Amino acid sequence: MQRYSILWADDEIDLLKPHIMFLEKKGYDVTPVNSGADAIDKVSQQSFDIIFLDENMPGMTGLETLSYIKSSKPNQPVVMITKSEEEHIMEEAIGSKIADYLIKPLNPNQILLSVKKILDNKRLVSEKTNMNYQQEFRNISMMVSDSRDYQDWVEIYKKLVYWELEIMTADTGSMGEVLTMQKDEANSNFSKFIIDNYEDWLNDPKADKPLLSHQLMKKKVFPLLKEKEPVFFIVIDNLRYDQWKSIEPLVTEYLSVEEDDTYFSILPTTTAYARNAIFSGMMPDKMAKIYPDLWRGDDEDEGKNLYEEDFLKRQLKQNGLADTKFSYNKVIHTSQGKSVNDSLNNLLNNDLNVVVYNFVDMLSHARTEVEMLKELAPDESAYRSIAKSWFVHSPLFELLKRLSEKKCKVVISTDHGTIRVRRPFKIIGDRNVNTNLRYKQGKNLNWDGNHVLEARHPDKFGLPKLNVSTAYVFALEDHFFAYPNNYNYYVNYYRDTFQHGGISLEEIIIPVVTLGNK
Template structure:
């Protein structure tokens, strides 16, 4: 019995007529138990654990539906295929509501029964085998692409493929390829960082470049306002591409989704990239036009984005949309989100709603502060699961469903992603240096140039210069900065936590989804 493909209980008052079917299934490797009525089936289910029950509906005494409900009380997750002579829709509805796995109409032939059993009992195994062979082929294709010299769009496509494999492997954790995929992502990251940094300065001074945060309103939002569409600009701070793609099945029933990308600015941090979304400027130009923002950034104030509403209005005025009605809302807490949801019909009178949501960013930061969150979000898969669970239960999902049902356009994006940091990098700096783990600014900053970008002339990178002899350090790959004193303490605290500010695919390649509500 070691090679048994599954234990099946077949319940039918005419079971003696089904001998050819039973023999066929047994020849295929299944172990069959038989019952001619519901009561015998209940008795067998109490003393045996069955992988699958084939259940006839039309039986004297206890019929199929009653038997089904009693089987479910014995084992809530019992897999059941209902077989019946009738095609009555009410019966199908009742059976489906009782969570049957499949519905077959008599007469059924042995091959039909076999295929239904195989599909249900071996689906995961077959899909795992297919995923394994497909990934091994994809592995070779990705390695080949790396040697060809990719452009920005091709890098997005490659990273998108890697993300799809990450999400697929969330379902098939036992196939043993997760570590191979992780290593491949690390290899791709090294190539991507070289590509990004070798082109970044040229892009900053060219109109022929990938989309940056400061281009989003002009290139993506303006055309929708021009067409008099109702638009929501939704910025989910710190959301990675893999996290957005894990949310797509929740959003697809309500929206047509056109998934694109933008590249975060350097440093890949909120005060640079998110402010750039709203003001439409590079950071150096932003601080010249808004000196108060420069002071906040220099002092590392608690709120580094308190002028976004002003930035947005000024940006739209420059673009010629002064007469458009706007409502901006930044939401940090659940209560504030629910208040927003309760007033959505009022806010929906505006031409443009701009919403900033901080949950994903807060979750990243809190994992380094709370041990229980480290257990809930130990890796990328856990982070994706947490973000999806949050959206499913959140006020934001109800708001998005409202937009979808009412035909709104939603531009859903982020300012940057995050990466799980692994390797500490010793840094030397003056006392007044900033406190970031993935980027720093200050005087006399220095570290290993192989693992970090050292910027001595911020203006070349369109970054603000703070103080005398300003410089920036930006971590590459999965490194994070620590000072030599107390290095061990901070290594223990921050290793394997999610951080941002550096340069990696996960931080730089940002999802940009143009979503059109289906209107129902």
């Protein structure tokens, strides 16, 4: 077992001998000194795992010693010890990035707790996380086997995300592999659940169903307009639930969470279908039929989400909100985000402000195409980290900070999630079949195996069809479609990339969060 070294500086160090002996019996090597100057000399000669500094030493005070040590070793853990409870001393010590603050008289267990918290924190957290997940593993497995409705699946997915973030933070090694296996099992069962229930959600008025894409604004955004405060509806394209939970602590420093909810993306889980459904308030087949001037199908080269503002305007009118004063902004580049922020005072005069951020979707596509990004984000944890890093430095975070100072409501959501695909699935289609790797739409589609959901009757799925024999096929779990010709190229290029359009927990169960001022 590793022996840690401690430097303890106190002008009454002889009176602390019982505490020093206690630490030495616990396996720590303690070097005692009588002054700040002696502490600085020792620090210049050797390294210590932790330093205890008495604040009220004659000559060089503890705070002065702390400042000197931090200037040469900024990452050195230091515990400040003092008889004084004066607030300004505490604030100055904390501002100097101390590791802990203890007030005399000391007791041995108080000192030991401080040492363990600083030196053994990572190991203790890792061991505790391992033990807790092992206990929870069986419960989650039983929930997966016994799941009956969509609420069960929301709870299962939230638990899996919670443990994924905990295990990542605790760096528990092999437990991550166990969790991945459990997620795979959950996704397999979830895919079966969607196959069994999705059509009923769309066609049976009595079916127990989740909130779906085309109902999102009517249920989560429009009711807030009655409160007579500006509402900001922020759609972060491709934001998974786990990515939201990783940035949530940053957001809640400024805004309070009034409702932390989820909803289910419609199929296909893509921008063209799911996001247009959000803004139109309709399923895709109705969009294509009622608004042929706005709908763009898979057979058209034009961008699929160019008319969101028009869809929104018509949805407002359909819901008796034609007089709603609203704005719509799509942010692809940082300059566009800054422009939105610069116009905030004007936006606050609107009833509703919609801001669509495309970064996370762009990140997933760029990671597929740019080798360096694959290296930077080789797995789920790194992918979350890059998305979080973007958020921290984004105009969006700045916008949320500024909104926290205004009287308004904020709804953050997304159109669909994404999954890291690992298993290729052979499919055959003609040249008119769409290029998405997680769903195919066309005629004369052929495949071997059962890792798909087939929609031979698109109208039952709320989907338009180009001709009588049009069908949709959705990939399940972490499969991705590959053509037999160029099969090896597809597999090598797209395996381990993040894709969307199919059926998985990550793509379908997505966040919708209502925030207010603290």
